[in-house]
Amino acid sequence: MKLTLIGIGTGNPEHLTLQAVRAMNAQDLILIPHKGATKDDLAQLRRDICGQVITNRSTQLVEITLPVRNESTADYRKRVDDWHDAIAQVWQAAIAQHPGAENVALLVWGDPSLYDSTLRIAARLHPALKIEVIPGITSLQGLTAAHATVLNEIGAPFIVTTGRRLRDEGWPLGVDTVAVMLDGTCAFQTLPPDGIDIWWGAYVGMKEQIIESGPLADVCEKIIARRADARAAHGWIMDIYLLRKS
Structure with missing residues (x-):
């Protein structure tokens, strides 16, 4: 299986590159993170972007609920590491429910290289997993x-x-x-x-x-x-x- 991390810019569909549009249409499965009711706009923006550019009817959108970071631990780095571990488990569970999916993607705000932890979380998945990155416009x-x-x-x-x-x-x-x-x-x-x-x-x-x-x-x-x-x-x-x- 290949996991593609697609930079989608800052929420404007016109920020998508042609490479990003092609990559989105090549997916079997796109995971849409959900961070609770107060941030439903962010999940809806991802759905709207997909609705505008995906023409491949076999591409499935699957919403996943992300865990909340535990703020009770004093050590900031440990809080982040534990949170990333929990997110990786959510990704893995969602992917496991679609065993036929060979190409799975996540849509990343801005670019995966700049103050974003998607690549670090992806590294926690199976070591044989192939990861592809599609750059995006940053904030x-x-x-x-x-x-x-x-x-x-x-x-x-x-x-x-x-x-x-x-x-x-x-x-x-x-x-x-x-x-x-x-x-x-x-x-x-x-x-x-x-x-x-x-x-x-x-x-x-x-x-x-x-x-x-x-x-x-x-x-x-x-x-x-x-x-x-x-x-x-x-x-x-x-x-x-x-x-x-x-």
């Missing part, structure tokens, strides 16, 4: 496109990090540009704002897209408020931002 690309800006200054490095690390460790050393993902607490508000510009976006590339930019001191509170309103309206939020020292 970083969606963000810079939405703001018509670039990630890096000429010849300069940048760092991609998480909100937790920005909050706990402050501005990374040696760079003037920081891209921040997986930030549930608006970690940018912990930084001294003077001399920092921000480009922020939520649901980038989707019809719900909202963006803000400007000096951090000027737009910090506005971003926090817009983020809270959007999360309340949709029940979930996926956002990302770029910070640069002036």
Whole structure:
């Protein structure tokens, strides 16, 4: 059996590459993860994308319910490892119910290589399993496109990090540009704002897209408020931002 991990961009069906469309139509089985009622939009988006591009009537869509991460363990890495083990077991059980499926796929937000654990979870399955990766447009690309800006200054490095690390460790050393993902607490508000510009976006590339930019001191509170309103309206939020020292 072959497991194909297909990058589907940030939720816009037009982000699919021709390679992704061909791969989706070559599958016997596509697993659709479900993360509970508050995030049903994410599962529905995957179903909608499949409905728009799959013409192979033999391709089956199978919804799977993902386990919730146990937050009671103090060790963050152990919490994540245990959670990934549990997800791998759910995948395996779903695949086992379709013994005739030779080509199975998962649709991955953005690209499987960037702050996504699908490849790590797939590695927990049978060692003989062949894994194929189809790249996709990332939220970083969606963000810079939405703001018509670039990630890096000429010849300069940048760092991609998480909100937790920005909050706990402050501005990374040696760079003037920081891209921040997986930030549930608006970690940018912990930084001294003077001399920092921000480009922020939520649901980038989707019809719900909202963006803000400007000096951090000027737009910090506005971003926090817009983020809270959007999360309340949709029940979930996926956002990302770029910070640069002036």
